[in-house]
Amino acid sequence: MSILSSPSAPVALIAGPTASGKSAIAVALAHRLAQAGRRGVVINADSAQVYADLRVLSARPSDAEMEGVEHRLFGAWDGAEACSAAAWAARAKAEIEDCHAAGAV
Template structure:
């Protein structure tokens, strides 16, 4: 299988710095697995890496999507896998840096996304009127296994699971049919620092965002 490096970890844990160091030493190119840095214009609030900070290393899937156009994990999966092929064709090492855990898993593992069902839009319009409590209660009856991975306040995931259950394709059934095996030879690096240090770094980053004009 093709080799891919993935560097993951919480905000302000040093993922970008390590990915650049790895790219320099291994002849790599970096693919952002951040669900927000993909948008054009959202530079400050997403702590988007600057051209100077890239240190001459090629970065992909940053600043490519207009704010008024849809972006989701399925699109990311398609584009990320395409970038991996292109980077490997140049005999470079693809390095995923993220970010958003679901995006990393969707790109590197055997995640399959079904084609949109036209009736799902009608179902979504109906259940969007429900409260989180109603969504949760419905799933307790129809797909309790799905709730093991969904927080009661995560409305988007509750909605999606309810829509799937109502359309006859339960979330838990779909996940059970996936092997969750990597489709690449993945070397995963997880960064974790002392929580207090991470909080201080995040505070510093937020202060810097406001200095750069975030409130405007």
């Protein structure tokens, strides 16, 4: 069964080294999901891209690169505030649950 047609609440994990094209793959997947009648949302897991103040230094995708796809947890923390793995995991879990409640992947 494919993520494009799964009736359950799937999560697609795209992992790889810095500057390997993960964001472009995520956006392409979201567009494929849209073609299949599903809504795709990108939830950030990059430890630097969570900080609002590090857009350029973290190579966070630009608005143009996001291509109209909803992105969450990008710039979600102020640079003066520490983001622990536990804090990120709690927010990511809430975002995933919110997406699933809305029928998004």
